[in-house]
Amino acid sequence: MRLSTGDKVFQTLIYASLVILGIVMFYPFWNSLVISFNEGRDTALGGVTIWPRAFTLENYNVVFKDTRLLNSFWISVMRTVIGTILSVFVTSLLAYGMSKRDLQLRNYYMIFFIVTMFFSGGLIPTFLLVRNLGLMNTFWVMIIPGLISVYHMIIFRTFFSALPDGLEESAKIDGCSNYGIFFRIVVPISGPIIATIGLFTAVGHWNDWFTGAIYISKDELLPIQTLLRQIMNSNIMTEMSSGNAIAMEHINRNRSITTKSLLMATMMVATIPIILTYPFLQKYFVKGVLIGSIKG
């Protein structure tokens, strides 16, 4: 195709803006990574931007020795794995049932679910309910209340409705029950959509700090994001004066580490697991988002 001068200017402008955009998108992440690998005292002098000036692993060394932090990391891993498996299981089963056109009361169920997407009781009634159910300060508070997402159910349902009818009919003739069909035929061919919803759910679990902040006060149950938020908060409040407890202890012993370098290392530890999963699943989720949004 031949491009006119105007088209060339237009294209150049777009390439240039996208390059700038790419840098702006990536830089904050990169800069924090760099600081986490830079010696704290050196960072305090300023000017560490795109490359570590005094490379060190000491920040990570300190982070990985902190038992409270490691414990929170472990809590986050557990809730992400258990929460994602349970949630995807219950939601997909529900969606499969809902995808059957001859399901009695189907339209009523659908209204029942959709209403919740637009209207909710809000923060306080939900908080009191969770408290009355005795879920406060339990591991399960991070899993049970959010077990079902109506939005994810609709995405699953759209995918299941598009499967060819023949697949299931032949299994039915062979005497397979609906559960048999679901586990032996539908689940194995639904890899992309299960990966997509699984990724969304896992990201949600890994990144959630608010549940931990309002429902959990026991240190040994805090997920890593909530702990990180607490560290940052105490950091902001006492900035320049005393620093937070974990950091101060190490700073007193080892002058090369500062609260900031430690915070950056902690942030990276809380980020990298989720960043590592997504390139593997990227090809799925783009497809998955499309299914959900266009037909939804």
Added chain:
Amino acid sequence: MKINSKPTRRSLFMKQWDLQSMVLPGIIFVFVFSYIPMYGVLMAFQQYDIFAGIWDSRWVGWTNFRLFFNAPEFFNVLRNTIAISFLKLLISFPAPIILALMLNEIRNMAFKRIIQTVSYLPYFLSWVIVSGFVVSLLSVDNGTVNILLAKLDLIEHPINFLSIPEYFWSILVSVNVWKEVGFASIVYLAAIAGVDPTLYEAASIDGASRFKQMYLVTLPCITPVIIIFMILAIGGILSAGFEDILLLASNPILREYSDVIDTYVYRVGIQNSRFSYATAVGLFKSIISVVLLLIANRVARRAGVSLW
């Protein structure tokens, strides 16, 4: 006929017990965790007493709502909620559309993929992490933004961005665009991929430049998708944000510009345990949101697109 159809229905229901049993756990969960809290909204009209519970607490009518309308924070909270929502609608809403249109013009697949991957990245970071980035980038001592501005000779002294209330809205909206733009563009890219290629051929034969093709072919073709997302955005207009504001405005100095309905509910409800009052404030928001959603949908239906 009527006498006949009833038992048939019930027996059909029993016959599909296995399908129904797949749906049942979902219904129970949604009932417990979504519908019971909706019923709990009644406490907005009570002087809720934790020991008496919702059955026996004293009814006080509209008192809690009146208290909110007369509260000293009312004006600021409402102004911030509306202003922040409006700014988000004005800037965060079109941003992914523009990004998708730009990405669509890129023929170099490797470049396109790099930009896309990088732009999705922030979506996978938690708001806690993002707020950490923001604090670090904007910090007075050695934040990259201050370094950059100083090198460009735009400032003499570093600016403490996160303690100047008037800057809060711009920071909040920029960070939101940064975090969401890439991921939100996926939907529009998909819509663009569905545009009939012959339309472009026809347009280029008629001598339309690339920009005109984008403006006169691509944009009109994805308008239905844009409208649907617009309706959803309007329904959420009073949800100015919650996590982002709570985390970015941890400095109380900012409150005059950062307090919105949701953060206010959190503060008075969870932190000060004024359950009934906070519920009333939350209910006020929900009702206005639902009304806005219904209005937006009705207007859009006139244009031939609708959510339901």
